[in-house]
Amino acid sequence: MAIEGEAIPSQLRKGVVELAVLALLHRGEAYGAEIVDRLVRYPGLAISAGTAYPLLNRLKKSGLITSEWQESPVGPPRKYYRLSPAGERAFVSMTKVWTAMSTDMTDLLGKDTTHA
Amino acid sequence: MRDASEPLPGDGLPPVGADALLDDYFDRLRAAAVRLRIDIDADALAELLAHVEHRLDGTDRSGDEARRVLAELGEPEALARAYTTDDRDSDVNGDFDTDRGSESGLDRDGGTDAAARGHRDLTAGSAGRVPRTHRAGRFLGVPYDTRQPTSERFASRSWDPSDPSILVPKALGVGWTVNFAALAVRAHLIRPDDEDEPFAEAPARVVTATLAAPVLAGVAFAILAAVTWAGLPDTVPSHWGATGEPDGYSSRTANLLILTGFIVVPLLAAAWVHLAGRPAWNRVAASAGSLALALVALVSMLQTLYSVQGGTGIWPTLIGLGLTLVLPLGLLVAVSRSGRAAEQRRDFASASKKGSVS
Secondary structure (H helix, E strand, O other): OOOOHHHOOHHHHHHHHHHHHHHHHHHOOEEHHHHHHHHHOOOOOOOOHHHHHHHHHHHHHOOOEEEEEEOOOOOOOEEEEEEOHHHHHHHHHHHHHHHHHHHHHHHHHHHHHHHO | OHHHHOOOOOOOOOOOOHHHHHHHHHHHHHHHHHHOOOOOOHHHHHHHHHHHHHHHOOOOOOHHHHHHHHHHHOOHHHHHHHHHHHHHHHOOOOOOOOOHHHHHOOOOOOOOOHHHHHHHHHHHHOOOOOOOOOOEEEEOOEEEEOOOOOHHHHHHHHOOOOOOOOEEEOOOEEOEEEOHHHHHHHOOOOOOOOOOOOOOOOOHHHHHHOOHHHHHHHHHHHHHHHHHHHHOOOEEEEEEOOOOOEEEEEEHHHHHHHHHHHHHHHHHHHHHHHHOOOOHHHHHHHHHHHHHHHHHHHHHHHHHHHHHOOOOOOHHHHHHHHHHHHHHHHHHHHHHHHHHHHHHHHHHHHHHHHHHHO
């Protein structure tokens, strides 16, 4: 079942992983390593830290997420990310696009796999 | 984008035939491509024209029909830009500039055609998105950049914590340069998201003080030169082979002048970046770059002195080159930590305020 994460063409992954990070932050704030760790649970979405931080940087620059340092009960302080109001709006509209696309893609791909 | 506010061809004008509208549209497309220095090859243009003709097939080829068909393609400028986007998207390592933000491509209205892509470029654009030009890009996989160098580009190449690549395209010239921040991240000296923008929150006096590092290296060089100058022979070794034997000589005057230039020119450039009030990112990177080059000159001087005095081998160079990596890296890491500490003070202070209110 596991899709080889890195084997998926990067362009396809790029937008989806972006939505995945927004979805994760929609559920609540998280710090960098936490985002990576939580996405690892989804083999299809797993990203390395080397992918996660540039992505967080981009999302932050485009104003979709904000960050704030917080004291950690263990170890050094952590920088937590959360969705900005613009990020919430982007998440909602991207989710709509994703839902429509995913239905269409399932239909489109489904026809092929039944013949395969 | 200049043409964004212009009406589609023909609006408000007397009725025109499809052919005139098509000519006008393709003229604008070609002009936009030239202006943006984007290559849209003849095949691609022919394909577009064929698409338009196919759509017009069976219609009365009126102006209205042509406008409807052309509207599907979007504004000529947006369309021309879309050809860049396609090029860059097909190149996995294509984001060779500081504007990776514009690649995120959040298409909020869910459009999928060229017009929407143009819109995305509009919203992301002015921050310096650089179309693929003849002056920067890749040739046989090797990056090159012949655009006029800027302190932004220099800084964002030599210190970008969010970019995990250690080797990044040079800000000027052919090949790669070292992203010191990626080294620092690998060495666990910093984390990629320690600072929102590098050095932005570091105290101003810390940022200014970084210029002292290359100045000190320059002073050390000047003292060393002043003390040893009289004792140097007229020609001194200035180049060494792999075995450590000198294989190149130059006059002591030429040697001194070249090395002095190696210190002074970058130092003046760095000082200008500071005086011109550029962002802290640019300023600290300029200090570190200047420091690195000053150290190279200092090391070269030491190696010459060592050889003149009968020393064999190039160990002063080896140790010195190590230092030219380590000292600028140390400077950058120190300022980055200072910036991180400032961010934390800011956020903890606002958190405790919130806490006392609730």
